[in-house]
Amino acid sequence: xxxxxxxxxxxxxxxxxxxxxxxxxxxxxxxxxxxxxxxxxxxxxxxxxxxxxxxxxxxxxxxxxxxxxxxxxxxxxxxxxxxxxxxxxxxxxxxxxxxxxxxxxxxxxxxxxxxxxxxxxxxxxxxxxxxxxxxxxxxxxxxxxxxxxxxxxxxxxxxxxxxxxxxxxxxxxxxxxxxxxxxxxxx
Numbered sequence: 001x002x003x004x005x006x007x008x009x010x011x012x013x014x015x016x017x018x019x020x021x022x023x024x025x026x027x028x029x030x031x032x033x034x035x036x037x038x039x040x041x042x043x044x045x046x047x048x049x050x051x052x053x054x055x056x057x058x059x060x061x062x063x064x065x066x067x068x069x070x071x072x073x074x075x076x077x078x079x080x081x082x083x084x085x086x087x088x089x090x091x092x093x094x095x096x097x098x099x100x101x102x103x104x105x106x107x108x109x110x111x112x113x114x115x116x117x118x119x120x121x122x123x124x125x126x127x128x129x130x131x132x133x134x135x136x137x138x139x140x141x142x143x144x145x146x147x148x149x150x151x152x153x154x155x156x157x158x159x160x161x162x163x164x165x166x167x168x169x170x171x172x173x174x175x176x177x178x179x180x181x182x183x184x185x186x187x
Contacts, residue, residue: 008061011036013068020059020090023082027126030059031154035176039152040069042172042183043120046150047071050119053144055106055135060087060099062122062152067099071120074099077109106135113144121145124154132162136184140167145186153182 007019008030022030031039039062040047048070054063057078067074076091076099078084084103091099102109106125121139125131132153139145150171153162157175161182164170168184175181 010065010068015068015094021086022059023086028058030061052120053118054122056125077102077106079105110138113142115143116146118144120150122152127156149186151184155180
């Protein structure tokens, strides 16, 4: 018998309590409720009408949480076809017309990102790929974020902090369970 995929729930906003499917994929690790609650408490002053990108969408829980809480536009970037199919189903279920799925590698998509087109980016790649620094560099080079824009980076608790001295200022940082959470501001 095939194992049923799990689910993760949206914890705030207009879709509060709605569940999103979590496909059974290696490396897919949706941000937990406590981490998301902390993150969205941090982001509350900047989220309303923000233009966001969830660069390693997976289940799209970070991007959909942002849309649920008032972001104007959310781009969900996901390379894995199974995960993208699940995201598409979640978008339809929620009627999320302010969200757009891009089936692409995050670094490839960033090369097409318009300057100053985003206010907030979510960077939560599979921990074993260690792509955080490369993604932050690409965002800085392409100038995707507005001045003072925010990047949320989620890594393994054992990973060194990223961004400091590379055009980013650390606004908030916390280790929660197995996860290091960083909120960075573009300088």
